[in-house]
Amino acid sequence: MxxxxxxxxxxxxxxxxxxxxxxxxxxxxxAGQISRAELTGLMGLNRSTIAALVxxxxxxxxxERVPPVEGTPRQGAGRPSAGVRVAxxxxxxxxxxxxxxxxxxxxxxxxxxxxxxxxxxxxxDGEAWQVGxxxxxxxxxxxxxxxxxxxxxxxxxxxxxxxxxxxxLIRLAPNLEWHDVSFGGIVLAALGLDVPxxxxxxxxxxxxxxxxxxxxxxxxxxxxxxxxxxxGAGVITAGVRLEGAGGYAGExxxxxxxxxxxxxxxxxxxxxxxEVGAHAIAEAIHCPLDKVAQxxxxxxxxGEPSPALRATGTALGHGLASIVNVFNPRQVVLxxxxxxxxxxxxxxxxxxxxxxxxxxxxESVTLTLPGLxxxxxxxxxxxxxxxxxxxxxxxxxxxxxxxxxARLAG
Amino acid sequence: MxxxxxxxxxxxxxxxxxxxxxxxxxxxxxAGQISRAELTGLMGLNRSTIAALVxxxxxxxxxERVPPVEGTPRQGAGRPSAGVRVAxxxxxxxxxxxxxxxxxxxxxxxxxxxxxxxxxxxxxDGEAWQVGxxxxxxxxxxxxxxxxxxxxxxxxxxxxxxxxxxxxLIRLAPNLEWHDVSFGGIVLAALGLDVPxxxxxxxxxxxxxxxxxxxxxxxxxxxxxxxxxxxGAGVITAGVRLEGAGGYAGExxxxxxxxxxxxxxxxxxxxxxxEVGAHAIAEAIHCPLDKVAQxxxxxxxxGEPSPALRATGTALGHGLASIVNVFNPRQVVLxxxxxxxxxxxxxxxxxxxxxxxxxxxxESVTLTLPGLxxxxxxxxxxxxxxxxxxxxxxxxxxxxxxxxxARLAG
DNA sequence: GTCCTCCGTCCTCTCGTACAACAAATTCTG
DNA sequence: CAGAATTTGTTGTACGAGAGGACGGAGGAC
Numbered sequence: 001m002x003x004x005x006x007x008x009x010x011x012x013x014x015x016x017x018x019x020x021x022x023x024x025x026x027x028x029x030x031a032g033q034i035s036r037a038e039l040t041g042l043m044g045l046n047r048s049t050i051a052a053l054v055x056x057x058x059x060x061x062x063x064e065r066v067p068p069v070e071g072t073p074r075q076g077a078g079r080p081s082a083g084v085r086v087a088x089x090x091x092x093x094x095x096x097x098x099x100x101x102x103x104x105x106x107x108x109x110x111x112x113x114x115x116x117x118x119x120x121x122x123x124x125d126g127e128a129w130q131v132g133x134x135x136x137x138x139x140x141x142x143x144x145x146x147x148x149x150x151x152x153x154x155x156x157x158x159x160x161x162x163x164x165x166x167x168x169l170i171r172l173a174p175n176l177e178w179h180d181v182s183f184g185g186i187v188l189a190a191l192g193l194d195v196p197x198x199x200x201x202x203x204x205x206x207x208x209x210x211x212x213x214x215x216x217x218x219x220x221x222x223x224x225x226x227x228x229x230x231x232g233a234g235v236i237t238a239g240v241r242l243e244g245a246g247g248y249a250g251e252x253x254x255x256x257x258x259x260x261x262x263x264x265x266x267x268x269x270x271x272x273x274x275e276v277g278a279h280a281i282a283e284a285i286h287c288p289l290d291k292v293a294q295x296x297x298x299x300x301x302x303g304e305p306s307p308a309l310r311a312t313g314t315a316l317g318h319g320l321a322s323i324v325n326v327f328n329p330r331q332v333v334l335x336x337x338x339x340x341x342x343x344x345x346x347x348x349x350x351x352x353x354x355x356x357x358x359x360x361x362x363e364s365v366t367l368t369l370p371g372l373x374x375x376x377x378x379x380x381x382x383x384x385x386x387x388x389x390x391x392x393x394x395x396x397x398x399x400x401x402x403x404x405x406a407r408l409a410g
Numbered sequence: 411m412x413x414x415x416x417x418x419x420x421x422x423x424x425x426x427x428x429x430x431x432x433x434x435x436x437x438x439x440x441a442g443q444i445s446r447a448e449l450t451g452l453m454g455l456n457r458s459t460i461a462a463l464v465x466x467x468x469x470x471x472x473x474e475r476v477p478p479v480e481g482t483p484r485q486g487a488g489r490p491s492a493g494v495r496v497a498x499x500x501x502x503x504x505x506x507x508x509x510x511x512x513x514x515x516x517x518x519x520x521x522x523x524x525x526x527x528x529x530x531x532x533x534x535d536g537e538a539w540q541v542g543x544x545x546x547x548x549x550x551x552x553x554x555x556x557x558x559x560x561x562x563x564x565x566x567x568x569x570x571x572x573x574x575x576x577x578x579l580i581r582l583a584p585n586l587e588w589h590d591v592s593f594g595g596i597v598l599a600a601l602g603l604d605v606p607x608x609x610x611x612x613x614x615x616x617x618x619x620x621x622x623x624x625x626x627x628x629x630x631x632x633x634x635x636x637x638x639x640x641x642g643a644g645v646i647t648a649g650v651r652l653e654g655a656g657g658y659a660g661e662x663x664x665x666x667x668x669x670x671x672x673x674x675x676x677x678x679x680x681x682x683x684x685e686v687g688a689h690a691i692a693e694a695i696h697c698p699l700d701k702v703a704q705x706x707x708x709x710x711x712x713g714e715p716s717p718a719l720r721a722t723g724t725a726l727g728h729g730l731a732s733i734v735n736v737f738n739p740r741q742v743v744l745x746x747x748x749x750x751x752x753x754x755x756x757x758x759x760x761x762x763x764x765x766x767x768x769x770x771x772x773e774s775v776t777l778t779l780p781g782l783x784x785x786x787x788x789x790x791x792x793x794x795x796x797x798x799x800x801x802x803x804x805x806x807x808x809x810x811x812x813x814x815x816a817r818l819a820g
Numbered sequence: 821g822t823c824c825t826c827c828g829t830c831c832t833c834t835c836g837t838a839c840a841a842c843a844a845a846t847t848c849t850g
Numbered sequence: 851c852a853g854a855a856t857t858t859g860t861t862g863t864a865c866g867a868g869a870g871g872a873c874g875g876a877g878g879a880c
Contacts (some may be wrong), residue, residue, distance in 0.1 A: 008433055010453035011426040013837055013867060020420045020867090027418060037827065043420035049868050051828065068827090068876080078826025162770045171770045221655040237654065242647055245631040248771045249647070251735045256728060256766070258669055268766050318666065323659045326736060328654025354677050356666070360572045360581045363659045374874040381430025423836060423868055447858065456838050461859070478845080478858090487847040488857025588828090 002199075006024050020045065022390040024053045025110075026119060028063055028084050029109075029386070030109040030212060035068075037081035054084055061149075062090050062110070062389075079313030083181065084110040089147045091400060093385035094139055096157040097202070097378040099177045100124060100229050101293035103131070104375075107350065108145055108382040110212050110389070116142040124293065125159035128181045129190075136190035144404045151400035154196035157183065158205045158377040165247025168199035174231045174265060175293075195401055198384040202226060203250060205380025206335045206370065207234030208241060212383055215371030216331050223329045224376065225320065227336035229278040229292065235327055253277065257315070277316040280336065284308035293388055296374070299340035313345030317352020320367075324353065329359040335370050335377075342369060430455065432800040434463045435520075438473055438494050439796070440523040440622060446465020446493035446591075464494055470807060471559075472500050472520070472799075490618060498519040499557045501810055503795035504549055506567040506597075507612070508787040510534060510585045510639050511703035512786075513541070514549035517556055518792040521798075522623050526552040533704065538591045538692045539600075549820045561810035564566035564606035566795030567593065568787040569614045570638050575657025578609035584675060585703075601818065605811055608794040613638060613660060614651060615790025616745045617644030618779065626741050633739045634786065635662065635730065637746035639688040639702065644790075645737055660734055663687065667725070670787030685725040688747065694718035709750035722819070723755030725792040730777075734763065745780050745787075766768055 001107055020043070028034055029040060040050050057063045066083030101124060106117040118141040120130055143152075161173030170181040184197035207216075207224035216222045220239040226232050231253035235242035236269040242249050253273035254266050261270030262280075274280055278295045281287075285306065287298050305313070320332060334342045334349075350367060357365075370376045388396040401407070430453070437452060438444055450460045467473040476493030499566045504520040511534060516527040530550040532541055553562075571583030580591045594607035617626075617634035626632045630649040636642050641663035645652035652659050658666075663683035664676050671680030672690070684690055688705045691697075695716060697708050715723070730742060744759075753757055760777060780786045798806040811817070 008437060008452055009509055010430045010433060010455040010459070010837095011421065012455070013423065013426065013865095016421040016423065016426050017867065023418055023420060035827095040827095042418055044868050045420040045422070048830085048870085049420070049827075052867085066805070076819075076826080077824065077878040079828080081827060081876095162768075237647070237652055237659070238650070240650075242652070242737075244647065244771065244772050245740035246738055246770060248768070249736065249738040251738075251771070253770060254735050254768055255665070255732050256667060259667075260670060266768060322665045325664050326659065327652075328656055328659040328661075330655035358572075358658070358661060358676060360656060361576075361654070361661070363657050420868095423834095423866095427836065445858095450858095458839085458860080459837055487855065488859080489845040489847095489859075491858060534868070625825085 001036070012323075017194055018392045018394070019405055021053055021056060021393050024050070024060060025057060025393055026390040028057075028262070029112075030084060030111045030217075031391070033066060033083050033085040035081035035083050039084070050166070057084075057393065061087060062393060062397075065085055075170050081233060086113065089149045091151045091152050091153045091389065091397060092141065092146065093382050094155045095382035095385060096139075097154065097375075097377050097381060098122070098131070098135070098137055098157060098159050098161060098176075099197045103135055103138060103178060104144050104378050105135060106378060107142040108379070110386065112382065115146055116144070118142050119402075124175060125177065128178055128183060129186055131176070132183060132186035134188050139191060140408045143408055146405050148403045150403060150404075151397060152195055152277065152404045153396055153400045153403050154198060154306055154385040155184075155187065156205075156381035156383070157197065157199045157204045158381040159183065159199055160202045160230065160232070162199050162248050162251070163199050165200075165243050168197065170199065171248075175314060193401065193404075193407070195206070196385075196388065196399065198387070200247075200380070200384055201232060201234065201250070202228060202377040203232035203335070204234035204243075205384065206376035207236050207333070208383050209372055209376045209378075209380035210333050211239075211368055213372070213379065214376060215333060215368050219331045221327070222331040222333060223323060223327055223334055224333045224370070225323070225338060226275065226377075227295075227334075227338040227341065231273045231277050233323065235329075237327070252319070255319065255322055257319060272315075272319045276312060276319060281309075281312055281337070281341070284312055296337040296340050299344060301338055302340075305344045309341075310345050313348030314339065316341065316358050317349040317354075318355045320349070321356030322383040324361050324365050325355045328365075330364055330366070332365060332367050333370050334367065338371050339374075343368070353378050428802045428804075430459070431463050431466060431803050433656055433802055434460070435467060435472060435621055436800045438467075438553055439520045439522075439800070440442075440627075443476060443493050445491035445493050447485055449494070450682055467494075467803065470803060472498060472803060473497055476553035492579060496523065499808060500713060501561045501563045502556065502800065503792050505554065505788050505792035505795060506549075506565065507530070507791055508541070508545070508569050508586075510570060513545055514788050515545060515552050516788060516792070517552040518789070519560075520796065522789060522792065525556055526554070526558060528552050533586060535587065538588055538593060539596055539671070541586070542593060542596035542600050547798075549597075550599060552817045553818055556815050558813045558815060560808060560814075561812050562605055563706055563799055563806055563810045563813045564608060564790035564795040565594075565597065566793070567609045568605065568612045568791040569593065569609055570612045570640065570642070572658050572661070573609050573611050575610075575653050578607065580609065581658075581763050594788040598611055603774065603811065603814070604818070606795075606798065607796070610657075610713060611644065611660070612638060612787040613642035613745070614644035614653075615794065616786035616792050617646050617743070617785045617790070618651060619782055619788075620743050621646050621649075623782070623789065624786060625743060625778050627689065629741045630790045631737075631738055631739045632735060632741040632743060632754045634743045634745050635733070635748060635785075637686065637705075637744075637748040637751065638767060641683045641687055645739075647737070662729070665729065665732055667729060683731045686722060686729060689723055691719075691747070691751070705748040706750050709747055709754060712750075715754045718756050719751075720755050722818075723751065724762040725760030726751065726792070727759040727764075728766050729764045730759070731766030734767045734771050734775050740776070742775060744777065744779050749779050749784075752777070756764050
């Protein structure tokens with residue numbers, strides 16, 4: 001991820017300092033461990049400047065120094081550079097992935113280190129406050145063994161639905177049957193805490209996670225297409241998340257696909273989702289309706305793809321072609337049950353894409369599976385919760401909470 | 411437009427200075443004239459800092475000071491603030507809008523001031539070097555009366571086609587029947603000059619121009635949908651142009667629209683372009699084929715819309731719905747012949763959009779006509795040519811040419 | 821074993837912005 | 851109409867951050 005300047009604002013030297021400190025931390029976070037020499041090269045700053053920044057992070061208790069011996073195997077002459085590593089007992093966040101049938105919660109430190117993890121099934125017809133209470137229980141679980149000195153920076157929540165970016169309100173989550181739910185407030189109330197909460201769409205977070213530490217590291221234009229009962233996409237362009245005016249960008253599931261097709265729950269006819277959505281696929285493979293939420297596992301158990309499944313693969317490819325034409329990504333990551341589907345009918349998907357995409361955007365795009373498996377959205381939730389730390393480490397630690405384990409236990 | 415930090419780079423203090431100097435100039439450029447007090451407020455810097463920056467721009471001959479008397483009518487007490495204005499005889503650029511049947515060329519100064527303007531018809535089956543020669547002739551025309559002291563910063567060219575962002579190569583321009591044409595080099599060779607040339611897609615530049623000085627000033631998420639024989643879109647998100655990996659993003663003309671529809675020249679069937687493209691509309695209104703390039707004028711002469719035209723309006727709205735769902739813009743600007751079409755069947759377009767878009771993205775979007783009329787792409791071409799000036803004024807002036815009028819005449 | 825290369829630390833230098841003080845210009849107020 | 855209040859331009863100073871050089875240290879290359 002890249003930060004973006006506010007339009008038209010000037011650069012204060014205090015601002016520059018904050019940016020540099022945050023960027024160093026971002027690099028350490030991205031690599032897990034990195035040498036000072038690498039930081040110097042990456043950031044284009046002087047050795048002495050990098051030293052000052054690293055020392056400050058160390059004084060803040062965020063990073064720790066590593067003797068050069070443990071570093072990467074030497075290459076070339078010269079004195080080996082000391083490493084910078086994420087500190088044990090450093091700041092951490094809580095990531096929540098609200099799925100269609102289960103919730104996964106984890107405490108995650110910088111560098112993407114999962115400290116503890118817990119999950120539980122969630123009733124799809126549950127009220128928001130019930131789900132919130134369940135999530136709060138899981139959160140209590142995953143902070144139990146976190147060291148008391150560690151600071152909780154915030155909570156990140158991944159939701160399968162439309163989330164307003166300005167305030168994190170869940171405008172619509174079809175699978176949960178939620179409308180205008182302020183889930184962040186619900187969880188905080190259930191916990192009795194007050195920490196920053198960030199909420200975003202699951203596909204957006206999948207894209208973010210794959211960009212930071214998944215299969216798309218270094219790729220600045222990518223799309224994460226998520227099959228998750230509904231179909232959505234997270235878009236990263238020039239290294240930045242595409243949000244749109246309200247935060248709803250990437251709703252590719254309701255691209256017009258076949259005006260003569262089936263009715264969609266959105267009220268239209270022939271949305272792409274009616275062809276490659278979970279219900280369509282379940283119907284195509286004669287999967288019982290109560291198994292729709294576990295479509296990924298069902299598909300994974302398949303041996304030979306049926307003709308109907310092949311047709312679905314082609315439809316997936318055709319829809320991806322529209323997406324590739326419109327966004328011109330360098331990589332398309334297929335998440336959710338599209339992973340199993342792609343494993344079954346990959347050739348059909350590729351062929352459908354190649355058949356319908358324009359030559360110019362097609363020539364530079366690759367189709368891949370997520371590098372984080374089914375944890376993309378969870379890791380993405382951790383990323384948005386960590387984000388303030390990279391914008392201004394000092395300020396973020398200022399609002400962070402200490403001793404959360406004890407506070408939630410008592 | 412907003413600049414964006416390179417991912418992971420550090421902020422040098424020299425860099426900060428350049429950014430601040432460029433940002434001041436960007437504000438002056440955007441407003442035409444602005445007071446130092448306003449700059450102080452906008453950029454969040456100290457009075458003395460702004461004074462230093464303004465003085466430097468003045469020393470560079472880019473801006474000039476305006477006595478406070480001529481400024482805007484006073485409001486409130488206090489000493490009136492001196493104004494900063496774009497200098498006469500300041501730097502300028504050459505903007506080229508390569509249309510389907512004509513080329514428009516203008517010399518344009520900061521603040522969007524058109525110095526001279528010239529245009530000529532272009533044969534649609536012309537070879538690239540022929541068109542290049544014609545454009546070069548127009549360029550000689552528009553620099554004739556430019557003061558000798560004025561510096562030419564660069565040339566910006568708007569092209570109806572796919573342009574590779576890395577080097578400005580025109581990959582494909584269907585209407586001109588060009589493949590992989592390096593038009594920038596051709597024009598420079600015909601001129602015998604060596605200045606920076608920027609080339610981009612016409613819809614992208616339309617979006618840019620409308621964002622900077624058109625109907626979308628202050629709107630950071632907008633889409634300019636251009637009907638121009640082919641159909642394309644320029645997207646601006648969070649104030650930044652959406653380019654994609656190769657620069658081809660925004661090819662909405664080949665979104666799948668009706669798989670049972672007509673064949674498209676791209677090889678597929680039922681692209682959106684086959685329903686709302688110039689040829690489809692011409693057919694619907696029984697317009698002779700040789701008039702397709704002037705479809706805008708033909709439509710403008712229409713009185714009452716025919717049922718076929720109404721259907722086209724609905725199709726336009728339906729397609730826009732997909733675009734709105736995917737990008738979640740705050741404003742959609744209809745350019746090219748969509749202007750006349752919208753004037754005729756606006757209600758159908760609006761209804762089609764409202765019918766098919768998701769409620770959340772729909773509620774914040776507005777449909778408008780361009781504020782710059784048919785000059786959007788031309789002004790956008792000027793913008794990309796001016797861009798280096800806002801990134802680093804000193805460096806951009808360093809590579810600029812002086813006395814271009816005499817040089818091209820002799 | 822010696823030289824070379826590269827890195828961390830320390831110190832000083834430079835440069836850009838912030839800040840404070842003063843003068844100037846205009847509006848507000850009595 | 852005159853003085854107060856307000857806001858701005860200008861100037862000089864202070865602070866802070868990064869650059870650059872000098873030095874010593876650690877390892878590889880020959």
